[in-house]
Amino acid sequence: MTSRIDKIIARQQEKIAAGAYYEAHQQLRVIAARYLKQQNYDDAAEILTGGAKALLKAGPEKGASASGGDLAIMLVVDVYNKAGWEVGDDDDKVARGRKNRLIELLREFPSEEVSRKRFINEIITWSARFGTLERGDPDLHHAAGSVYAEENEPYDAEKHLALGTTESAETLAKLEYEWYTNDDLHTAAVYASRAIFPFLLTGNLRSANKAFLIFVSRLSSNPSLIPQSVSGAVSDVRVFPSLPLLNFITLLLLAIQRGTTELFRELTNHYAPYIQDVGIWDDALTRVAEMYFGIRVPRQGNPLLDMMGSMLFGGGQSGGAQRTGVPTRGSSKKVEAPPSHMELD
Amino acid sequence: MAEIAFTKSFLSALDSRPIKLQNDYIADPQTLGLRGPYTLPRMPSPHPSMPKKIKTPMVPGSSKSVTIHLKSPRNPILEFSIDNVPLSTTTIQDLKDAVRERILDNSGNVVALDKIKILYKKKPVAGKTVADVLADEPEALNGGKEIEFGVMIIGGANVVEPNVSGITAIAGTLASASNSVPEPGVLQTDAFWKDLETFLEQRINDRLEAVRLASLFKTTWHAQQ
Numbered sequence: 005m006t007s008r009i010d011k012i013i014a015r016q017q018e019k020i021a022a023g024a025y026y027e028a029h030q031q032l033r034v035i036a037a038r039y040l041k042q043q044n045y046d047d048a049a050e051i052l053t054g055g056a057k058a059l060l061k062a063g064p065e066k067g068a069s070a071s072g073g074d075l076a077i078m079l080v081v082d083v084y085n086k087a088g089w090e091v092g093d094d095d096d097k098v099a100r101g102r103k104n105r106l107i108e109l110l111r112e113f114p115s116e117e118v119s120r121k122r123f124i125n126e127i128i129t130w131s132a133r134f135g136t137l138e139r140g141d142p143d144l145h146h147a148a149g150s151v152y153a154e155e156n157e158p159y160d161a162e163k164h165l166a167l168g169t170t171e172s173a174e175t176l177a178k179l180e181y182e183w184y185t186n187d188d189l190h191t192a193a194v195y196a197s198r199a200i201f202p203f204l205l206t207g208n209l210r211s212a213n214k215a216f217l218i219f220v221s222r223l224s225s226n227p228s229l230i231p232q233s234v235s236g237a238v239s240d241v242r243v244f245p246s247l248p249l250l251n252f253i254t255l256l257l258l259a260i261q262r263g264t265t266e267l268f269r270e271l272t273n274h275y276a277p278y279i280q281d282v283g284i285w286d287d288a289l290t291r292v293a294e295m296y297f298g299i300r301v302p303r304q305g306n307p308l309l310d311m312m313g314s315m316l317f318g319g320g321q322s323g324g325a326q327r328t329g330v331p332t333r334g335s336s337k338k339v340e341a342p343p344s345h346m347e348l349d
Numbered sequence: 350m351a352e353i354a355f356t357k358s359f360l361s362a363l364d365s366r367p368i369k370l371q372n373d374y375i376a377d378p379q380t381l382g383l384r385g386p387y388t389l390p391r392m393p394s395p396h397p398s399m400p401k402k403i404k405t406p407m408v409p410g411s412s413k414s415v416t417i418h419l420k421s422p423r424n425p426i427l428e429f430s431i432d433n434v435p436l437s438t439t440t441i442q443d444l445k446d447a448v449r450e451r452i453l454d455n456s457g458n459v460v461a462l463d464k465i466k467i468l469y470k471k472k473p474v475a476g477k478t479v480a481d482v483l484a485d486e487p488e489a490l491n492g493g494k495e496i497e498f499g500v501m502i503i504g505g506a507n508v509v510e511p512n513v514s515g516i517t518a519i520a521g522t523l524a525s526a527s528n529s530v531p532e533p534g535v536l537q538t539d540a541f542w543k544d545l546e547t548f549l550e551q552r553i554n555d556r557l558e559a560v561r562l563a564s565l566f567k568t569t570w571h572a573q574q
Contacts, residue, residue, distance in 0.1 A: 095462075097446070111437055111438075136379070137379075139385065139386075146477075147437075150437075154402070156399045156400060156401060156402040157399075158399050164386075166387065166388060167386050171481045182399075187396055194392070197389065198389050201387070202387055206378075206383055208376070210372070232353060234357055235360075236357070236360030236364040238364040239360055243353055244352075248352055251356060255356065255363070261369065261371070261374075262366040262368060264366050266362075284391075284392070285389075287390075288387070
């Protein structure tokens with residue numbers, strides 16, 4: 005059986021090599037559909053994967069990569085979902101192979117191929133449906149985020165890396181740092197914050213701290229910025245005299261571990277004028293205050309902002325979203341989920 | 350110096366409070382019930398957008414891969430290579446699996462995965478995939494290179510004896526064939542390698558693995574010629 009599948013794929017690959025993209029695309033669809041009808045999902049997957057790879061590699065000429073994208077999407081929608089393949093965990097070799105196949109396919113997409121976005125959405129949706137996490141599988145998010153990071157697409161990368169693996173913190177920190185090198189020296193904290201707030205607001209202190217460490221260590225290699233060490237009874241920090249907002253993040257990360265309201269208020273009051281200048285932190289800080297410091301800020305009625313908020317965040321901000329609290333050890337404080345917004349692109 | 354003064358006074362207030370969350374705290378994603386990411390708004394206008402990257406076009410069919418050498422200097426001494434390893438999808442777990450297939454612990458049982466440690470440049474690897482481990486080495490990431498990983502087996506183990514498994518038996522025969530030099534005749538025919546592939550497929554019941562192993566044997570043999 006297997007060698008028959010290999011022959012089918014080889015024959016179609018020859019067609020693709022000869023430039024008969026459309027013909028190969030149609031035939032592959034028909035053959036795969038036949039196997040799907042017999043619920044022979046493994047063979048259907050082999051055929052679609054082999055065909056999709058060959059077409060994606062052929063590039064944009066005469067719609068070859070678009071055809072490849074179509075087969076890749078068919079693989080997820082009609083094979084993975086219909087077969088009900090579980091995402092599984094790392095100990096499950098078969099499941100791991102299936103997940104890796106999706107990651108390999110993702111990497112075959114040329115960056116300009118428009119169907120890639122839909123493919124990414126489909127694999128995340130599949131992993132949310134057949135995995136343990138509603139937000140989607142971390143490995144797939146990391147793979148998607150890394151692809152965007154390699155192409156210098158920070159906004160798309162952020163959305164996926166924020167939900168990725170422990171490695172995602174490093175990928176995101178390096179990307180934001182790279183972006184920062186195009187801007188003025190004093191803007192460091194804004195770029196650092198782009199790698200930190202997303203992790204803080206998914207309740208992931210570990211990745212937030214890791215991302216910050218990596219960003220700051222790159223920053224410290226800049227000879228015109230000389231950090232100074234300041235030691236308290238327990239904590240040691242590096243202070244950049246010319247970068248107040250970066251110091252703000254340093255102290256915020258420490259304050260979050262204590263979760264004390266007064267510390268947060270003192271910190272935000274002290275840095276208020278700088279924070280205002282940044283302009284894009286207000287909402288994030290409100291959420292940090294609520295999540296880690298138990299401060300609920302009643303929303304002031306700014307109709308325009310409310311409207312924007314409900315458009316962007318699915319109406320979650322006005323209190324309609326479900327809030328599931330996680331008791332943190334030894335305290336009554338809750339780490340709460342920010343309002344959900346599933347839109348990934 | 351206002352920054353230093355403020356930091357000092359803030360730290361003294363901070364350090365008097367107990368730590369409620371460790372710095373590596375992760376809220377349980379199940380209970381957090383989060384469905385999407387939170388990201389900051391787009392950068393306002395004076396900030397530059399990130400320069401677009403022109404992707405260097407890859408030669409079709411050259412998805413980036415490397416040859417990986419796995420080497421355990423002692424307890425047991427073990428050394429083998431895996432060819433054509435795709436960088437971005439091969440996980441450290443895959444490497445551990447490959448090691449596990451070749452060893453048994455002192456009482457003859459399969460070794461638990463967490464007893465197998467993979468090292469890179471003498472340090473335990475951090476990261477999930479080979480690409481993660483090599484993230485700081487752009488040259489290695491371009492593929493086509495040979496990368497060496499160290500292997501450490503906690504509690505030690507024994508390399509599987511040649512007659513325990515068909516795979517190693519064949520490997521042993523091949524190794525002695527190439528060590529005792531002449532008589533390469535049959536080895537130069539494609540038919541021999543095809544036979545080997547079929548044999549492997551029957552024995553281990555996994556076509557992909559059989560193809561991979563057969564090509565591994567073939568390239569190793571070629572390399573030693």
